[in-house]
Amino acid sequence: MSLTAAAETPTGQEAVPVVSFDAHPDSYRHLRLEIDGEIARIVLRVDEHGGLTPGYELKLNSYDLGVDIELYDAVQRLRFEHPEVRAVVITGGLEKVFCAGANIRMLAAASHPWKVNFCKFTNETRNGIEDATAHSGQTYLAAVNGTAAGGGYELALACEHIILIDDGSSAVSLPEVPLLAVLPGTGGLTRVVDKRGVRKDLADVFATKSEGVRGATAVEWKLVDEAVPRSRFAETVLQRAREFAARSTRPRDAEGIALTPLERTITADRIAYRHVTAELDRELGVVAITLHGPAEDAPAGVDGVHERGADFWPLALTRELDDLILRLRTNELELGTWVFKTRGDIGRVLAYDDLLAVHADDWLVNEIRHYLKRTLKRLDVTSRSLIALIEPGSCFAGPLLEVALACDRSYMLEGTFEDDPDAEPARIVLTGANFGPYPMGNGLTRLQSRFHGEPAQVQRLHELTGRPLQAAEAAELGLVTYAFDDIDWEDEVRIALEERSSLSPDALTGMEANHRFVGPETVETKIFGRLSAWQNWIFQRPNAAGPDGALRRYGTGLKAAYDRKRV
DSSP: OOSTTOOBOOBTSOOOOBOOOOOOGGGOSSEEEEEETTEEEEEEOOOTTOOSSSSOOOGGGEEOHHHHHHHHHHHHHHHHHOTTOOEEEEEESBTTEEEOEEOHHHHHHSOHHHHHHHHHHHHHHHHHHHHHHHHSSOEEEEEEOSEEETHHHHHHHTSSEEEEEESSSOEEEOOIIIIISSOOTTSHHHIIIIISOOOHHHHHHHHTOTTOEEHHHHHHTTSOSEEEEHHHHHHHHHHHHHHHHHHOOOOSSOOOOOOOOOOOEEETTEEEOSSEEEEEETTTTEEEEEEEOOSSOOOSSHHHHHHHGGGSHHHHHHHHHHHHHHHHHHHOTTOOEEEEEEESOHHHHHHHHHHHHHTTTSHHHHHHHHHHHHHHHHHHTOSSEEEEEEOTTOOOBTHHHHHHHHSSEEEEESSOOTTOTTSOOOOEEOOGGGGTTSOOTTSSOHHHHHTTTOHHHHHHHHTTTTOEEOHHHHHHTTSSSEEEOHHHHHHHHHHHHHHHHHSOHHHHHHHHHHHHOOSOOOHHHIIIIIIHHHHHHHTTSHHHHSTTSHHHHTTTTOOOOOOOOOO
16 A cells, blocks of 8 residues: 555455555655665654544654654665665654654553554664664665654664754753653653763763753763764764765665565455465464465576565565564454464475575565564564464474464474375474574574573474474474373363463463563663563553653643552
């Protein structure tokens, strides 16, 4: 669809608008994407009257989910459609305003799930910006041409280099604690101390100083990299962009591929793409998601990857899975258990995996692998119970096996089903894809996370790379949770799904998030674990969200009434 976040109505279902994550530069309402050779500019000029839902105006370049959907689309298109771009400048398109952050009236009126999903998607988009700088040779710079408050400064923090205009009034700030009684919800606290290395005492002053910090002080505190007078601002931004572009390894003569619109069919109980299908069981609260293996053989070489473009199976599958995750997360809150299956020729999956590994240094292959990595990370932080069912006809191998390893539990059929005795038993296959290219947010592979207390087991598994593993051996190796034969299969799976549906969704969310991430903490694990958990709690507290709370009283002239008990 042409609109960034269009209202859609599934066929056969009552007219209830849902959020679409489709976007295209031709239909952006809130930003401009400008390409000038090796430098791109994302200019934020938010349409005040373009809110995704009614009831608020997006003044002063404040944003909502609709704005972030466009930003996410722009970042994706720069990576795939514009390989010539080596530096990206994000700046404000309003006079003396960079970005005022998340729209406060939107947050005050939004439901709790909406606020949490909004913060999660926004964080993932910021992580995508950082990933492009780290892995795509497209370095992001923030040209802070005016005030950057809250989420606006957090957008700048996602960039590698921050240039603040030094005009005596423009400041960077994180005013959420003093003004709204909430936290900077898109990683601001974490990035200030972990990424930029701001001293904790200065960070404490900064995060409680609603007016923010300007000019030379912002540089001294490491909140920005440069403070430049207005007379030299544009010149300095261009010079820095050229400097970063000169260091890039991005190919200068490559031709990008078009990210064509996704094809999908939506009914009341089904969402179907070319390579991904989802069956929605609303009574049980379960989504059965099937990832389909490639219908055609892998191309002979890397030229075939470029020729197929967005139709190249790993990229097409990843785009569809990414879109499905976002749609289900935002629109289907009561479908709390996702069951993953695969169907297809395991040999073809392995051939595609091998093609990606052999040509990992090609710019497009690199982008595809990092996109799959980010989509798997999105699955890791999704607040749903994830279960994999590995049956005859499955193709859980290499990168598709990562989906099963991301699940909270996995069940594998031992042997075949009674009604199809001639079928080949289910197999899984480890490849190099399971030992490095697709790490989790904690920096570990899913195998390293799975066997965190048994590092020798990961090495043992590495020695089994390429060998088909049937149910009994996979269970013995700890690669699946349970292996059942045909007699027990149906009952065991049914009991597991019914049991999951009977448990508290809140308790499950907390339990799963604790189990999925082990070992070292990173900026990502702090944002999605520690920070998101606190924000989730604070968003429900009366000090912020109550009728007399700061979030609701902001802009009314009335002071918030706080419950002074420390909890």
